[in-house]
Amino acid sequence: MRELSSLVGDLLELARPADTEPVRETVALHEVLDRAVERARLRGPGLTITCDARPWHVHGDPASLERAIVNLLDNAVKFSPPGGTVTAGLHDGELTVRDHGPGIPAADLPHVFERFWRSPSARSLPGSGLGLSIVARVVAEYGGSVALEPAPGGGTLARVHLPGTPAPGD
Numbered sequence: 668m669r670e671l672s673s674l675v676g677d678l679l680e681l682a683r684p685a686d687t688e689p690v691r692e693t694v695a696l697h698e699v700l701d702r703a704v705e706r707a708r709l710r711g712p713g714l715t716i717t718c719d720a721r722p723w724h725v726h727g728d729p730a731s732l733e734r735a736i737v738n739l740l741d742n743a744v745k746f747s748p749p750g751g752t753v754t755a756g757l758h759d760g761e762l763t764v765r766d767h768g769p770g771i772p773a774a775d776l777p778h779v780f781e782r783f784w785r786s787p788s789a790r791s792l793p794g795s796g797l798g799l800s801i802v803a804r805v806v807a808e809y810g811g812s813v814a815l816e817p818a819p820g821g822g823t824l825a826r827v828h829l830p831g832t833p834a835p836g837d
Contacts, residue, residue, distance in 0.1 A: 691726045691809075693835050699729060700757050703736040707753065711744035720757040725831035727809045735805040738798035739764045739825050746823070762827040765818050779815055802827070 697720040704718040725732070739762075743753040746768030756763045771779060780803040799815075806813045811829035818824040 692728070694725050694727050694729045694732055695835070696723045696725050696732065696762070696829065696831065697721065697757050699733045700736055700755060700762065703733055703740055704755055706737055707740035707744050710741065711747065711753065713749055714744060714747050715750075715752045716740075716744075716755070717752070718755045720755070721759070722833050723757055723760055723829075723831050724833070724835045725809060725829045727805075727829075731805045731808075735802045735827075736762070736764075738802050739827070742766075742798060743768075743823070743825075759833075760829055760831055762825075762829070764825040765822060767818070767820075767822040770817050770821055770823050771815060773817075776815060780813070 700718060700720045704716055708714075708716050740753065740755065743764050743766035747753055747766045748768060751767050753767075754763075754765045780799050803813055806827055806829065809829055811827060813825065813827045815823055815825050
């Protein structure tokens with residue numbers, strides 16, 4: 668049921684017309700990240716999931732931003748080995764999510780943000796291939812950037828930059 672609910676939510680997010688002006692309100696991204704980490708802990712009970720978030724406020728839609736962050740964390744949880752560690756951080760507008768899984772082959776990196784694309788090594792795992800395309804769309808709507816890269820020592824490091832300020836109204 669959770670998989671189906673997630674798929675429906677992802678499809679609704681992607682079905683929103685691209686030319687529609689996205690919702691913009693002041694959002695405490697560090698609080699959104701904290702909520703998303705709590706959800707990730709429920710989905711990865713055997714993992715250690717840590718978060719170090721400094722205050723960062725952006726203009727955006729809290730629900731869309733949370734869906735994007737949850738999608739990043741879900742990938743990290745999905746690809747982490749049993750007993751592994753996922754770390755999330757937010758410092759000066761850079762959100763990072765790191766896992767210690769198998770990493771993403773270099774040949775696959777150019778495709779990870781395409782709708783429905785799934786790495787051959789991930790096709791047996793749950794998922795629709797929509798999560799990272801949603802991340803890319805949401806981040807772009809709010810003037811940010813997202814990239815995945817090999818993490819030092821193995822795994823994957825996701826980096827999201829979103830314009831904002833350390834305090835609301837700055």
